[in-house]
Amino acid sequence: MSDLLERLRGRGWRMTAQRRVVAEVLNGEHVHLTADEVHARAVTKLPEISRATVYNTLGELVSLGEVLEVTTDKRAKRYDPNAHQPHHHLVCARCGAIRDVHPTGNPLSDLPDSERFGFTVSDVEVTYRGLCPDCAGA
Amino acid sequence: MSDLLERLRGRGWRMTAQRRVVAEVLNGEHVHLTADEVHARAVTKLPEISRATVYNTLGELVSLGEVLEVTTDKRAKRYDPNAHQPHHHLVCARCGAIRDVHPTGNPLSDLPDSERFGFTVSDVEVTYRGLCPDCAGA
DNA sequence: ATCCTACAATGGACATTGTCTAAGTCAAGC
DNA sequence: GCTTGACTTAGACAATGTCCATTGTAGGAT
Ligand SMILES: [Mn+2]
Ligand SMILES: [Mn+2]
Ligand SMILES: [Zn+2]
Ligand SMILES: [Zn+2]
Numbered sequence: 001m002s003d004l005l006e007r008l009r010g011r012g013w014r015m016t017a018q019r020r021v022v023a024e025v026l027n028g029e030h031v032h033l034t035a036d037e038v039h040a041r042a043v044t045k046l047p048e049i050s051r052a053t054v055y056n057t058l059g060e061l062v063s064l065g066e067v068l069e070v071t072t073d074k075r076a077k078r079y080d081p082n083a084h085q086p087h088h089h090l091v092c093a094r095c096g097a098i099r100d101v102h103p104t105g106n107p108l109s110d111l112p113d114s115e116r117f118g119f120t121v122s123d124v125e126v127t128y129r130g131l132c133p134d135c136a137g138a
Numbered sequence: 139m140s141d142l143l144e145r146l147r148g149r150g151w152r153m154t155a156q157r158r159v160v161a162e163v164l165n166g167e168h169v170h171l172t173a174d175e176v177h178a179r180a181v182t183k184l185p186e187i188s189r190a191t192v193y194n195t196l197g198e199l200v201s202l203g204e205v206l207e208v209t210t211d212k213r214a215k216r217y218d219p220n221a222h223q224p225h226h227h228l229v230c231a232r233c234g235a236i237r238d239v240h241p242t243g244n245p246l247s248d249l250p251d252s253e254r255f256g257f258t259v260s261d262v263e264v265t266y267r268g269l270c271p272d273c274a275g276a
Numbered sequence: 277a278t279c280c281t282a283c284a285a286t287g288g289a290c291a292t293t294g295t296c297t298a299a300g301t302c303a304a305g306c
Numbered sequence: 307g308c309t310t311g312a313c314t315t316a317g318a319c320a321a322t323g324t325c326c327a328t329t330g331t332a333g334g335a336t
């Protein structure tokens with residue numbers, strides 16, 4: 001994720017300890033943390049970081065297109081560092097676990113003009129729901 | 139929507155003025171109101187109806203499968219009376235307008251086993267995003 | 277190396293959405 | 307018409323997110 005920090009510096013970002021820590025926390029695959037989860041993890045590395053800064057930083061990363069907002073439920077937005085590879089999500093209805101998935105086919109072409117109501121359609125989001133291996137039991 | 143009321147009576151629902159009004163408000167096509175919008179409209183017909191009752195009633199209708207919860211954004215859940223015809227949603231990114239849409243094809247079959255991570259997948263939700271005719275300007 | 281200053285971080289108040297509870301009310305069966 | 311348990315109400319509370327005034331500091335200028 002240091003390439004992320006490089007890109008951000010190139011965009012005129014002032015590099016602070018707080019921003020570095022948030023970027024560190026948002027590292028890995030299948031990472032979809034809420035803002036307060038990001039804050040909780042950030043605090044273990046930088047105890048004085050504030051909630052407001054985490055919210056601000058996440059908002060900036062989203063504006064810059066480096067992080068995606070995902071709302072799979074109505075609890076809290078989740079922040080997804082996997083912004084450069086288009087993908088969709090598979091969510092466990094019981095425990096909330098989230099995996100990145102790559103369906104075949106193009107859902108955009110599955111929406112006929114007669115079903116577009118004059119909209120200019122630019123994006124599709126597909127959410128698969130089910131039970132993860134743990135929650136399916138047995 | 140009086141068939142809805144019939145079904146509910148059949149299920150042992152006590153029929154109150156509040157429940158009748160909520161059912162009335164949730165009538166029509168492409169209806170996707172938030173709980174507080176439902177409350178605002180209900181109040182015009184039954185001034186003393188409380189927020190708690192609207193939330194309770196909507197929750198019951200969802201449990202009974204008569205109304206769907208839709209979360210197209212992180213603001214508020216929306217309540218969709220069109221529960222008996224499977225469909226997806228087209229959302230205006232600017233004004234939030236929502237239309238029911240019926241894409242062709244079956245997205246479930248577009249998710250290969252190798253992308254299921256052992257989940258038991260039971261449902262798919264597709265959200266198309268774009269600009270409605272008004273918001274696209276011109 | 278030190279200084280400056282615009283940008284960033286902080287803490288806390290505030291807003292919105294939703295849940296819960298204790299007390300009062302009433303639909304429906306007898 | 308009573309009775310009773312289900313329903314409604316008002317308001318407290320909780321979770322998530324936003325805003326603002328103040329304080330701090332990164333990074334360029336000297
Ligand atoms: Mn993802
Ligand atoms: Mn709908
Ligand atoms: Zn699970
Ligand atoms: Zn619009």
